[in-house]
Amino acid sequence: MVDGVGLYFDVDGAGLVAAGEAMVERPTLVLLHGGPGGDHSLFKPEFAAMSAVAQVVYLDQRGSGRSDRGDPAAWTWQRWAEDVAEFCAMVGLRRVVLVGTSSGGLVGMVCAARFPELVAGLVLDSTLGAPTSLAESLEVFERRGGAVAREAAARFLGGDTGAEAASAWREHALPLYGGADGGDMRLRRARALINEEVQGHFRRGGCGPVDVAPFAASIACPTLVLAGHDDPISPAAGAQRLADSLTGAAVRVEILDGVGHGVFRQAPERAFDLLRGFLQRIAAGSSRLPRPA
Numbered sequence: 001m002v003d004g005v006g007l008y009f010d011v012d013g014a015g016l017v018a019a020g021e022a023m024v025e026r027p028t029l030v031l032l033h034g035g036p037g038g039d040h041s042l043f044k045p046e047f048a049a050m051s052a053v054a055q056v057v058y059l060d061q062r063g064s065g066r067s068d069r070g071d072p073a074a075w076t077w078q079r080w081a082e083d084v085a086e087f088c089a090m091v092g093l094r095r096v097v098l099v100g101t102s103s104g105g106l107v108g109m110v111c112a113a114r115f116p117e118l119v120a121g122l123v124l125d126s127t128l129g130a131p132t133s134l135a136e137s138l139e140v141f142e143r144r145g146g147a148v149a150r151e152a153a154a155r156f157l158g159g160d161t162g163a164e165a166a167s168a169w170r171e172h173a174l175p176l177y178g179g180a181d182g183g184d185m186r187l188r189r190a191r192a193l194i195n196e197e198v199q200g201h202f203r204r205g206g207c208g209p210v211d212v213a214p215f216a217a218s219i220a221c222p223t224l225v226l227a228g229h230d231d232p233i234s235p236a237a238g239a240q241r242l243a244d245s246l247t248g249a250a251v252r253v254e255i256l257d258g259v260g261h262g263v264f265r266q267a268p269e270r271a272f273d274l275l276r277g278f279l280q281r282i283a284a285g286s287s288r289l290p291r292p293a
Contacts, residue, residue: 013051034102037198039065130238
């Protein structure tokens with residue numbers, strides 16, 4: 001229980017492994033799902049592969065998945081970040097790498113800024129909070145799905161959540177979250193326990209501002225930013241802007257071709273290669289993550 005709210009979590013892999021006469025501590029990844037209002041299943045089955053080198057902790061945020069709903073007034077970036085810190089303290093995790101996808105990336109950034117002693121590294125996948133514009137999102141929707149996708153996205157993202165607009169969004173825009181072939185969003189959404197109330201709360205502004213500028217400079221941990229070239233929700237154009245705003249951190253940006261929203265879901269082999277390298281640099285105490293030329 002955290003602040004009176006039960007949080008569901010699951011684990012892949014050991015935190016300590018035998019190596020000769022010693023027990024060796026592995027890095028711990030705490031995965032922060034998107035939505036907001038999604039759940040940890042969005043990371044499965046792909047992240048099980050990382051259990052060979054790290055302990056992987058899946059966490060359903062309050063209000064989401066198998067965690068308690070709690071008070072909707074507490075469905076905020078700040079409270080979710082506090083939950084991460086309190087959860088880690090309760091289960092004995094001292095230094096973790098936060099991996100946040102979409103809105104989970106914003107939760108991770110807030111947590112890294114507020115609890116720097118906890119966060120050893122930050123991995124931001126298709127993150128919310130990257131400085132982008134609606135026009136940039138609509139350009140990607142149109143490039144990938146034509147005028148009908150652009151119109152559907154413009155209506156829904158512009159605030160029209162009526163039945164007709166929502167139906168057009170689901171038919172023409174939502175499938176474009178995936179990669180070049182549309183991805184497998186239908187199956188993932190069928191598996192996930194999605195709380196649409198959290199999504200509605202977010203759309204009404206209840207989760208708080210999504211602008212990272214006021215606290216970006218206070219994030220000091222090594223950071224890996226992953227973005228998909230074909231992502232219409234968190235356009236790749238914002239990834240470099242986000243990196244440039246993290247002036248207190250060593251940052252590396254990787255933009256993957258043929259990938260939409262959710263790099264780990266759509267390009268796991270490439271993404272996990274980058275993640276393993278990132279963990280090795282943290283373990284080696286590298287203070288510098290060179291950006292690609």
